[in-house]
Amino acid sequence: MIPYGRQEITRADVDAVTEVLRSDFLTQGPAVPKFERSIADYCGVRHVVAVNSATSALHLACLALGVGSGSRVWTSPISFVASANCARFCGAAVDFVDVEADTGNMSASALSEKLEQAAKEGLLPHVVIPVHLAGLPCDMRAIHELARRYSFRVIEDASHAVGAKYLDTLVGSCRFSDITVFSFHPVKVITAGEGGAASTNDPALAQTMSLLRSHGITRDAAEMSGAPEGAWYYEQLALGFNYRLTDLHAALGNSQLQRLNCYVARRHSIATRYDCAFSRLPVALPARRSERHSAFHLYAIRLNDASLRQRVFDRLRSDGVGVNVHYIPIHRQPYYRGLGFRQGQFPVAEDLYSRSISLPMFPALTDEQQDHVIALVSGALEEA
Numbered sequence: 001m002i003p004y005g006r007q008e009i010t011r012a013d014v015d016a017v018t019e020v021l022r023s024d025f026l027t028q029g030p031a032v033p034k035f036e037r038s039i040a041d042y043c044g045v046r047h048v049v050a051v052n053s054a055t056s057a058l059h060l061a062c063l064a065l066g067v068g069s070g071s072r073v074w075t076s077p078i079s080f081v082a083s084a085n086c087a088r089f090c091g092a093a094v095d096f097v098d099v100e101a102d103t104g105n106m107s108a109s110a111l112s113e114k115l116e117q118a119a120k121e122g123l124l125p126h127v128v129i130p131v132h133l134a135g136l137p138c139d140m141r142a143i144h145e146l147a148r149r150y151s152f153r154v155i156e157d158a159s160h161a162v163g164a165k166y167l168d169t170l171v172g173s174c175r176f177s178d179i180t181v182f183s184f185h186p187v188k189v190i191t192a193g194e195g196g197a198a199s200t201n202d203p204a205l206a207q208t209m210s211l212l213r214s215h216g217i218t219r220d221a222a223e224m225s226g227a228p229e230g231a232w233y234y235e236q237l238a239l240g241f242n243y244r245l246t247d248l249h250a251a252l253g254n255s256q257l258q259r260l261n262c263y264v265a266r267r268h269s270i271a272t273r274y275d276c277a278f279s280r281l282p283v284a285l286p287a288r289r290s291e292r293h294s295a296f297h298l299y300a301i302r303l304n305d306a307s308l309r310q311r312v313f314d315r316l317r318s319d320g321v322g323v324n325v326h327y328i329p330i331h332r333q334p335y336y337r338g339l340g341f342r343q344g345q346f347p348v349a350e351d352l353y354s355r356s357i358s359l360p361m362f363p364a365l366t367d368e369q370q371d372h373v374i375a376l377v378s379g380a381l382e383e384a
C-alpha cells in the first residue's frame with residue numbers, strides 16, 4: 001500500500017532520540033526548550049510552547065485567549081474535528097464559516113458577511129480559527145483586518161502548514177494572528193511521533209499556555225502568591241493539564257526540523273509533477289496563490305462530481321494506493337448535528353468534500369510510485 005502520507009525517519013533522528021534515552025531526562029529535560037527555541041528561531045516568533053499534540057495546543061490557545069462558556073468560536077468546516085473541538089473543551093459555542101471553492105480555506109468574504117450579520121444580532125465571535133488547509137495559508141491579511149474591525153482574536157490552525165510562507169513570512173510568525181498552532185503527528189510535514197506547539201509574540205499568552213500545559217503549577221518564585229517555603233515549594237495557580245511533550249518526542253521533532261526546508265521543497269516538486277501529469281485531465285488541481293508558499297502537506301484534486309470521486313477512490317484503494325478524503329465537513333459529524341447543525345448549511349464545503357481526493361504526498365514517495373498513482377488516476381478517469 002502506498003499511503004497518502006508518511007513520515008521519514010533518518011539515522012540522525014534515531015541518534016537524537018537514542019541520545020535522550022541514554023541521558024538523565026526522558027521528560028522535563030533540556031530537549032523541550034531546545035525544540036521550542038529552534039521553532040521560534042525558524043518562524044521568527046518570540047515564544048513557542050511545545051505540547052503533546054496540536055489538539056492540546058488548540059485547547060491551551062483557546063483558554064489563554066479567555067474562551068469559556070458563553071464564548072463564541074468560529075472555524076472552518078473543512079478541517080479535522082480538533083479545530084472545532086478545542087472550543088467545545090472550554091464550553092464555548094462553535095460555528096463555522098464557509099470556505100473558498102478552490103482552496104478549501106475559510107473564505108474571508110463569507111467571514112465578512114457573517115460578521116456583519118452577527119454584529120447586528122450582538123453575536124460576534126470572540127475567537128476565529130482559520131485553518132491553512134493542505135498547507136496553503138489562508139487570506140490572513142483580510143482576516144486580520146476583520147479581526148481589528150470586529151475585535152475578535154485569531155488562532156491559526158497551522159497543523160498542515162509548518163514551513164509554509166505568507167507574504168514572505170513564515171507561518172508561525174503570528175504577524176496576522178494572536179497564536180499559531182502546529183502539529184507534529186507522523187502524517188504531517190515534520191513529526192515528533194506525537195506533538196504540537198503554539199507560537200505567539202505575546203509573553204502573557206505564552207506564560208498562560210506554559211502554566212496550563214503542566215497542571216497550572218509554577219516553580220518560579222516571581223509567579224507565586226507568596227514567598228516560597230523552601231526549595232521543594234511549588235504553587236498551583238490555575239487548573240491545568242498534563243499536556244507536556246516528552247524529551248524523546250522533542251528530540252525527534254528538533255532533528256526533523258533541520259530537514260523542514262528540504263521536505264517542503266521535495267513536496268513542491270512532487271506537486272509540480274502531479275500538476276503536469278494531470279494538466280490535460282478533467283480534474284481541478286490544488287489552487288495556488290501568489291505570495292503564498294504552501295507546505296503541501298496534502299495534494300488533493302477535485303473531480304467533476306461525487307460519483308466520479310467514488311469510482312476513482314475505489315479504483316485506487318483496490319490497487320493498493322491509500323488515497324483519502326480531507327475532510328468530512330465537521331458540522332456533518334453526529335456530535336455536531338447533535339448541537340443543531342444540519343446538512344446543507346455550508347454548501348461550498350459540502351460540495352468540495354463530495355469531489356475531493358487526496359493523493360499520496362510525502363518526501364519519500366518515489367517517481368515510480370508517483371507514476372503508478374498517476375496512471376491509475378488517468379485510467380480511472382478514462383473508464384468513466
Ligand SMILES: *Cc1c(COP(=O)(O)O)cnc(C)c1O
Binds near residue numbers: 053056079083160183
Ligand atoms: C492533525 C490536525 C490537528 C490535530 O493534530 P494532533 O497533533 O493530532 O492533535 C488539528 N487540526 C488539523 C487541521 C489537523 O490536520
